[in-house]
Every structure is written in structure tokens, then in C-alpha cells.
Amino acid sequence: SQQGEEDPQALSIQEGENATMNCSYKTSINNLQWYRQNSGRGLVHLILIRSNEREKHSGRLRVTLDTSKKSSSLLITASRAADTASYFCATDPPSYTGANSKLTFGKGITLSVRP
Amino acid sequence: NAGVMQNPRHLVRRRGQEARLRCSPMKGHSHVYWYRQLPEEGLKFMVYLQKENIIDESGMPKERFSAEFPKEGPSILRIQQVVRGDSAAYFCASSPMQSKTQYFGPGTRLLVL
Numbered sequence: 001s002q003q004g005e006e007d008p009q010a011l012s013i014q015e016g017e018n019a020t021m022n023c024s025y026k027t028s029i030n031n032l033q034w035y036r037q038n039s040g041r042g043l044v045h046l047i048l049i050r051s052n053e054r055e056k057h058s059g060r061l062r063v064t065l066d067t068s069k070k071s072s073s074l075l076i077t078a079s080r081a082a083d084t085a086s087y088f089c090a091t092d093p094p095s096y097t098g099a100n101s102k103l104t105f106g107k108g109i110t111l112s113v114r115p
Numbered sequence: 116n117a118g119v120m121q122n123p124r125h126l127v128r129r130r131g132q133e134a135r136l137r138c139s140p141m142k143g144h145s146h147v148y149w150y151r152q153l154p155e156e157g158l159k160f161m162v163y164l165q166k167e168n169i170i171d172e173s174g175m176p177k178e179r180f181s182a183e184f185p186k187e188g189p190s191i192l193r194i195q196q197v198v199r200g201d202s203a204a205y206f207c208a209s210s211p212m213q214s215k216t217q218y219f220g221p222g223t224r225l226l227v228l
Contacts (some may be wrong), residue, residue, distance in 0.1 A: 031215050042119070042206055042219035043158070088157055090217055099209055100146045102171055103217060105157035 012112040024087030119220035134194040140209030
């Protein structure tokens with residue numbers, strides 16, 4: 001079953017606006033990551049937030065994590081047409097003892113940024 | 116430093132044939148993961164391998180699917196006797212030791228006729 005559930009499923013905004021995407025998950029996690037996928041391509045890692053962190057920034061990206069609500073949000077500020085893509089949250093479980101682990105992905109959010 | 120490479124990018128098979136998907140991880144990466152993506156869906160984990168070892172195959176169907184990551188050469192995902200339901204995009208990812216971040220290849224799109 002899917003661990004992550006993103007919402008909205010689709011988002012259309014004007015270039016320059018901010019885009020906010022949300023992800024909820026069901027079980028405990030070690031980390032939560034956000035990935036981007038352009039149409040027909042592989043996934044590109046955007047940002048990782050650990051379970052003991054509440055907020056993280058990377059360029060125009062801001063990620064928050066609320067472990068009590070089992071939710072995360074990804075904010076893209078000053079969006080560009082090139083941000084048009086699908087965005088996925090992914091979690092790794094605390095049951096993994098090693099540093100490397102499989103990821104569980106949500107279904108994704110389709111973001112369209114209109115020029 | 117080349118990224119994760121997958122080949123072929125597109126593969127067409129008839130029902131009952133075998134499909135072999137190859138993945139070369141990034142240089143220096145010793146961990147390989149395979150995921151499957153159906154249209155309009157997220158990625159579903161299939162298998163996690165290190166060199167010559169399967170670490171976690173909890174997402175692999177019990178029959179017809181197998182994976183390996185030999186000491187030399189690429190990782191191979193093998194699907195025997197393909198059926199139409201196997202049509203999907205198959206993504207390989209790799210990571211270095213002690214890392215949660217995974218680096219994805221461009222995927223192999225399998226179409227079963």
C-alpha cells in the first residue's frame with residue numbers, strides 16, 4: 001500500500017506564484033524526501049528532511065515536517081515554467097537498521113506552471 | 116561522473132517472452148534498487164541489492180521476476196513469461212553507502228503486446 005499520499009493531485013499556477021504541495025504518511029519514518037519527475041524521465045532528488053527536523057530550505061524550496069500529524073509540505077517559491085513536473089514524497093522506515101533503505105513513494109502531484 | 120544508466124530505454128515484448136532490464140549504477144555506488152511505476156501512479160519498490168547480495172526483495176512478485184547484481188557488470192531485472200500487466204516503467208536507483216538519497220536512472224518502459 002502507498003505510504004505517502006500527496007495533495008492536491010494536480011496543481012496549476014501562474015509563473016511567479018508560490019506552489020504548496022502536501023504529503024501525509026501512515027507509519028513512523030526515519031526521513032522524508034521529495035523528488036521531482038519530469039514527463040518521461042527518472043526522478044530527481046530535491047530535498048531530505050529527517051524525522052527530528054521541522055523545517056529545511058534549499059534555494060527556492062522549503063520543506064516542513066510535522067511528525068505528530070504525519071505530514072509534510074513542500075513549498076516552491078517564485079515558480080517558473082521549468083518547475084512543471086510531478087512531485088513525489090518518499091519515506092524510509094525506521095525498521096531498517098542500515099543507513100541505506102528502500103523508499104515508499106506517494107502517487108505524486110502534477111504541477112503545471114503557466115508562463 | 117555519469118549518472119545511473121539503464122538500457123534499453125524502451126522494450127517491446129510479446130506475451131510469454133522474457134524481458135531483461137539492465138542498470139549500471141553511478142560510479143562508487145554499491146546499492147541498487149528497482150522500482151516499478153504504472154501510469155499515473157507513484158513508484159513501487161521491488162528489490163534492493165548490494166553486490167552479489169539481495170538485501171530486500173519484499174516488493175518482488177513471487178513468480179517470474181528475479182534480480183541480480185553481480186560482482187562485475189550491471190544489475191539485471193529479469194521478467195520471465197511476460198504478461199500484459201507487466202507493462203510499466205521500471206526504474207533503477209543507486210546510492211552510495213550510508214546514504215538515504217537515491218539517484219535514479221531514466222527508466223525502461225516495457226510494453227507487452
